[in-house]
Amino acid sequence: MLNDYLSPEQVSTIKRAYFYAEQAHYGQARRTGEPYVTHPLAVATVLARMHMDHESIMAALLHDVIEDTGVSKEDIRTQFGEEVADLVDGVSKLTHVEFDSAEEKQAENFQKMALAMARDIRVILVKLADRLHNMRTLGALKPEAKKRIANETLDIYAPIATRLGMNEVRMEFEDLGLRTLYPMRARRLEAAREAARGRRKQLIEDITEQLEQAIKRDNIEGRVAGREKHLYSIYSKMREKRKSFSDIMDIFAFRVIVDDVDACYRALGVVHSLYKPVPGEFKDYIAIPKANGYQSLHTVLRGMHGVPIEIQIRTHDMENMANNGIAAHWLYKSNQDNANIPQMRAREWVKGLLEMQQTAGNSLEFIESVKVDLFPDEVYVFTPRGKIMELPKGACAVDFAYAVHTDVGNQCVACRINNQLAPLSEPLESGVSVEIVTSPAGRPTPSWLNFVVTARARSQIRHFLKQQQHEDSVALGQKLLTKAIAALTPDDGIDNSSIESRVAEHYPGTDYETILTDLALGNQLPQVVAATLLGQSGASLENDQSAMEIKGTEGYVLVYAKCCCPLPGDPIEGFLSPDRGLVVHRENCRNLDDLREQPERLMPLRWDDQIEGTYPVALRIEMANQRGMIATLATKLSAIGLNIERISTQDESVHFSNIIIELQLNSRVHLARVMKRIRVMEGVRKVVRCSRR
Known part of the structure; x- marks a missing residue:
């Protein structure tokens, strides 16, 4: 396997690392009873199948020697060089530090790994391969340990694999996690999927044949393959969308792999002429790739008998990148211009991690920010100059401002969405143009933390x-x-x-x-x-x-x-x-x-005589019960330039209600004017100051 893509000298150094690891772990055994060295060997095999470079594979073989043996980082540096020693140290846990809780220990270890990733992105690839083999061999552990590791994998490592575009690793993480946490559900879903596969076989073959014949008639070289949903995807959709298994499996999925980008768009035209496309279900991830570099055309069609058909159209290179992401065509030594899209995106993400780490108050706050950042369902918006910005779904103008630059976020005072003034908290939709209005006097407020969604904005505001x-x-x-x-x-x-x-x-x-x-x-x-x-x-x-x-x-x-x-x-x-x-x-x-x-x-x-700003004040208004009384009050206050911060009501009797409103006023004189305006309103019996909630 190694000889297929590495030089004889590189293979020789990998062998030397293996013998070194075998000697260091001599006498140690895994919970399964196997010699311990079988674990690093399996981790190295995972990376070799991804065609990773020789230093990553050496680090995989040696990744546990600092943690579990008497070997030091200096020993590894002397034997195998600086880069391998740094990779091994980046993957090693903090074993000699006392922590107050398991959560703090996990957070500190992840923070250490993130800092190592900032120096060398290969650290996370070794860690993912290590975690993958650990998930494959969970059987010998105690139930509570299995659940802890599975939860951590689903919370942190599966989303990281998604962020890095490593789809195959992500799917295996998710399926293994489901089987560990919910073994009975997993077995029942697997049995149902097997039964459905038999029932659907003929229909899938018919659709595949029709698609292949259609693209051949248009002289497009390519292949069509049925795409089966993995267990965790079925389970997640059933739970989130509250659908039955039969509803999820009613959708047939296919992948069309062609030679080049031009053929992708031609194939799209072919399938749209073959079956009727569903409006609003077309997505072009080739023109606008996902955050992890994923590229493909997605469309949904109505096939024979009205059966929904999901189709992904991509090139062979896109297929490789979709499955292996950052590990596809590894070019670690290459410059930024030649690196593939997932690697460039990964470097940007890790750079953002480093910024978050520097501004986070502690490791727990850092890992919370990272978790937020690991679930991006993207929207694409435009700057005033036409540049496309990528943000998670639900992001607002403040998230956009911090994505542009920290100073823009810190001085943001207002925004225009499609040239119209809009609230800073309004969620952005794909395709809108966003302009941020800044002021040297502007500064973040704690209330922004209630509506920002990006980890960068949250950490910079804090x-x-x-x-x-x-x-x-x-x-x-x-x-x-x-x-x-x-x-x-x-x-x-x-x-x-x-x-x-x-x-x-x-x-x-x-x-x-x-x-x-x-x-x-x-x-x-x-x-x-x-x-x-x-x-x-x-x-x-x-x-x-x-x-x-x-x-x-x-x-x-x-x-x-x-x-x-x-x-x-x-x-x-x-x-x-x-x-x-x-x-x-x-x-x-x-x-x-x-x-x-x-x-x-x-x-x-x-x-002070030159007092500045506005101050919160609460009023209790005793008012006759009548239809539209709150709307009338709000209109009256709005007419004199006041915003109601909060409003609540409580019935005092059948005929009267107490309305508690909170306003921002600039002085006692201002308050007196406002109370005078309210007292003369029809139905108002009393207005007094009161305490805020």
């Missing part, structure tokens, strides 16, 4: 919010500490450089920004830190009544209490809540009465 929260925390902490120090040193005060040096002296091992962040989040009290820095540990700030100004630009670390919804113009007071930061209350808020038991955490506040 990264920005964390960075922004850190910057806001540092700024607010600086403000709190400066005010507290000024209260203890009313005459001269001390400058920032002196404060930093005192922090280093009094809080060794803790940097200045960490202290400021703790102050902003309420984890340390500013007067205590100020007294420590000034050496006045017995000092008291109870007489300090100077109020700190609130400008409304403090960002994510300033919390406006839901219980009283403070607005500019309201007398306010702050409470330093542990982990939440500075919570702003109205002075007459009932909750403050309880909080006054901790006077050291209370802080006088006042609104």
